[in-house]
Amino acid sequence: MSEQTIALIGNPNVGKTVVFNALTGSKAHVANWPGVTVEKKTGKMDNITVVDLPGTYSLTATAIDDLIARNYILEDSPQLVIDILDATNLERNLYLGLLLKEINVSVIFVLNMMDIVRKKKIQIDLKKLEKYLKSPVISTAAINDEGISDLKKLIKQELKSSSLKDDRVLYDEEIESRITQIKDILTKYDQFQKDDNLRWISIKILEKDEKVFEKIREIPDGEKIIGDIEKLVKKEDRILLASARYSYISEIIKNCYKSPRNHFSVSGFLDQFFLDKYLGIPIFLVILWAMFEFTFQVATPFMSLIELIQEKLGVLIINLLGESLLSSFLVDGLINGFGSIIIFLPNIFLMFLVLSFLEDSGYLSRAAFVMDRFMYKLGLHGRSFVSLILGFGCNIPAIMSARSIESEKDRLVTIMINQNISCSARLPVYILIAGVVWRENAGGIVFSLYLLGIIVGISMALILQKFVLKSERSLFLLELGDYRFPTVKYTVIHMWERGREFLKKAGKIILVTVIILWFLQVFPLGSSPNESYLYTFGKFIQPIFSPLHFGVIAVIGIIFGFIAKEVVISAFALMLGVSESLPSLGPTIFMEFGSSPVIAYSFLVFILLYTPCVAALGTIYQETGSKKWTIFSVLYGLGLAYFMAFLVQLIGGVYF
Amino acid sequence: MILLSELKIGEIGIIKKVDSDLHRLLEMGLIPGSEIKLIRKAPVGDPFEFEIKNYSLSLRKEECQKIEVEIRE
């Protein structure tokens, strides 16, 4: 038997992910759709491949998620499409269902959330629904695994007898005659005679679908065909079609769906507080603060534990093997490398624990609603706000969280400017240097760095959108669904998936970088710190930094900073031969900057603005799936850091 | 007829005119004849939350200014 493929589709938040996991046993392969930052998940249900399409409301040519979904169905021809619907919100959900019925493909409709349907005492006549939709309809409460085994059976059965019967859904006469008109014109041309999606193409032509027009232009006779059909298309046809579909849906709802009126809505009640004119923003800020507190309070002991284990393991190995090249490789290369990866896990896990809780409960869309106005000015979406704020903790989960942002442009901008948000790992460097140089004013200096990061981030958001990502402002469409109580199981699954992806993709990059740096630092064998390849390399590139008055040691600090920003301090300690715990380290570093506060400050600005760490870089690569954007982020970070550090020295009067 | 952005909180409008360029909004149910109720505005006055087709949808003022409604008495 040949390879069989089915695709899952549905509006956002209908429980598609839960159904996917239930069908495939959550052993998903995660990648990106070619050329875009939209996640593509595939899994296996026995020997059937299951593809998870992006959550969409419609199949227009203007939204990237819509396009991915429809291109997949049209071009990769899955044998079966499973449309998941939120049965508590059937009216809007059925719209996508009808769009699918316009395509020549077998569909199964899955009414999910049946547990809530029962709780709300909604009655749905599945048999009648099947008649209207002319496709099998089945109900599930995926969260409790209810109906999943029946769904599996139905899928296998449909795959066996996937003969397309007369299963078209027809709209009212007026619109049908328009569709037929277009179809009649198309069938005059050879190219379309064998096309089994003529109905779909005709409908899209009436809707003036850009991509379909583009396709027609490409074929010979294309211009002529367009000339013929364009006369038949009216401006209001889009409205006519949307209305025709919704009026068919109204008829379905009238006959198959009974919902008791005026029941008390918990969500409505909660939103009176969460979205209140005066309380909305304070509540959001408190939740945000609680999230940080929770993450860092809980993460800190774990991180100390990881450091402790790393240290003890190092001592153990040195005791066992003695000081040798091998033990140095094991301790400073391998263990340090793995340590640099694992140290991020507490942050990632905990932040995503809270984030998936907020997301699944429905609060995160409220946060986007409350904060959208502020992001709108930057050309971004309310969703970007949370993602950017998380960067103050750690840029890595922050960058990963950008995935929930709908528009590709917004997502890329949010990922790119995240590195300008000063994460907590940079703070120790600020504190050490600022503490020595400005003493009691150090607080103000540190604050100015945070502020600078925000200002630069905002400017970059505007600049990127003006020159690099020039697409239109994305349409803000936000559904505020009912609040739900998140289940422990899926909160933990989400958290685990994020951690695992980080380990798999970003982990490799970190490990390799740490080992390379170890090599450069240790070789040639037996050399002292300022004879190593690293020192030679630092000396080699130092002239680039001469205009900034950074010496070799500062440059080496910057190189080490790629591993993680707090490592900059250790690098100074190592190179200057001062123990990290000694209070004289700070003053010695300050002397490296010629005891000039301006140069010291410009160094801190440099630390603030260049690549946060290889882990962040690995995450950018993992999320964008693009080498181009990853390299861009390094260059943009370095370039900006250099420029701003220079500017600081210029304004600070170093050159006069 | 007024703009959708001029609806007051709690008022229900019947959509009269939507620009066909707003295709995605049409497909979300904002078609002529649909009832739409303004539930609330965000704390800073934008975006707006509406009830339409039995679900809750928020839109920015910018888009609301492209849609005309008639207040349902």
Ligand SMILES: Nc1nc2c(ncn2[C@@H]2O[C@H](COP(=O)(O)OP(=O)(O)O)[C@@H](O)[C@H]2O)c(=O)[nH]1
């Ligand atoms: N009560 C209930 N909740 C569900 C059901 N299926 C999914 N959910 C919840 O609905 C939310 C959205 O589900 P998810 O699978 O992430 O939605 P997706 O956006 O369609 O992938 C999550 O909080 C799920 O736990 C269900 O059958 N019943």
